[in-house]
Amino acid sequence: MLVNSWCNALNEAISTSATVCVEDLYKGGHWATAKVILNDYPIDLWVLSAGLGLLHHKDNVVPYKATFAVGYDESIPLYSQEYVGKSFHRTWWKEITNRSIFKSKHPTSIVELMKKNKKDYYIICGSPDYINAIELDIINGLEYLVDAKKQLLIITSKKINDRLAAYFFKTNQNMAQWLKCNMLMLNISVAKYIVKEFTSKQLNDLNELSLSLLEELKELPEREVKKGIRRSPEEVKSFILKLMQQKPGISATHALREFRDAGNSFEEKRFRAEFKALMEAKP
Template sequence: MQQLSEARVKGRLALIVSCTATKRVPATRCAMVRHLDHGPDRVRQWVDRLDSLPESQRLPLRRLYGGPMWQSALDLETRARDLGYAVDLWVASAGLGLAPADSSAPAYGASFSGGPDQVAPDRHGRRSWWLALRKGMFLGRTATDLACVRETADQVLLALSPAYLEPLGDELQRFADDPGVAVMSSHRPTRQSPVSSFGLRQRLGGTQVTLNARAAAQYLELVGGSPVGSSTAHQRWEEWAADNRLPEAAPRPPLTDDEVRTFIRECLKVRPMARTPLLVELRRSGSACEQARFARLYREVQEAQ
């Protein structure tokens, strides 16, 4: 790991973003967590199932994922390159672990957020699942962790929802004082964790689903040549965000009907999907919509097409 200074050139930046429930092709039954047998070897069973699928079913993650959340991640990658970084895009996935965006995988259903394909209902179970994914070979590549990503990059910026940061908690502790590592998420900002997208949706535009990626792009613009995790970078973000945050009544603000319809339309442009996986992705991002209201709006969009 190379030491950084305020004057260092930007160098290689590893961007780590969340995976998305929206896939461009449907997952087969054996590649959905909901169909795993219960027991202590669920992760081993999961890995064996994905490995057993024909290689012809694998797609590069860039092409496998779809929808507005994934597009915002690709936009973040492009913006980082425009700002002078050499970018490596990584995906934090409940089904794949930490995976390069250019690696390949079959369509799958696995999530750290609530829904039928949640890997575990409790915090301990989700962390145990994440740790187990890092052992051995998987889909033709060696499993990796955050420390390995850090070794290959000058800097690391994570743009993840709280649900996807949670399993990485132990790994992130190792880099709490690393000026080359920063995390953008939608938690309420604190003195220990000042880099937050909370309250910035109206200022940055888009929906709650895309907020962390949009905020990460803004963060990179503000930090300039400073290391992303430095006190200088934190201070610049705090000063900008303080002038641009708008109060939010709840950690998971409800969307308007028009915002939900827009989200549904954008996802359905990628491929036809049932409403349940769409609602799961909406909630994963930190947004709220009651199941009955989402079903009504989904039906309205379908009928209008």
């Protein structure tokens, strides 16, 4: 099975190759904000890794390419013939957490973490694809918390499993304008705000805080959505080529952001395909 060979290869690489601390592995605004939260507030930071399961920020790992987001070269497959929708992602998460090389060092699943730290508060923040993958792990951990309603908050932008609805903080575009961040950094920026409020005011109920915040945010003005100008494949190629000349190491994600920030519109999957083709054609 794919998951077996993946885990075996990664575990062997971690045991025998040069490793890097998780804190230094990830790049981008989302991770930079997570590190600011870690440095500024009395919290512990854990990572939901599609390649390695639940990681502590001090773990040493090898670089890898895997994501629960759909449509990338490194996306975890869906296996839609055997699994409905994205249910294989939940199987994948269970298997990689069970096979984690860090089992002897610390909890490698959310249920184990909650079982070990029953009184702690948990703010789980991620895209809908990641929350989908870990939802059963969270559900199984609820029974170990002293008062799950007060101790758990899940921050994401789309509806989640009904069994987790009581812990759900739904983010939206209006909040991005309020926090002065882009949509890619919205969930982690909301998490930062909640951690700041929760710790500075010495609160003890995440649910109460989230409800009062949602009530407050109802009054936010609607975010102005500027429609981008639809571009042809030729125009997209030209834009990407110019960008690659100006910034040789640019990633597809950052290229797409610059493209859209410049007032352009093109389907994301097609943009990424064009970017990949041009990257591979480079001499």
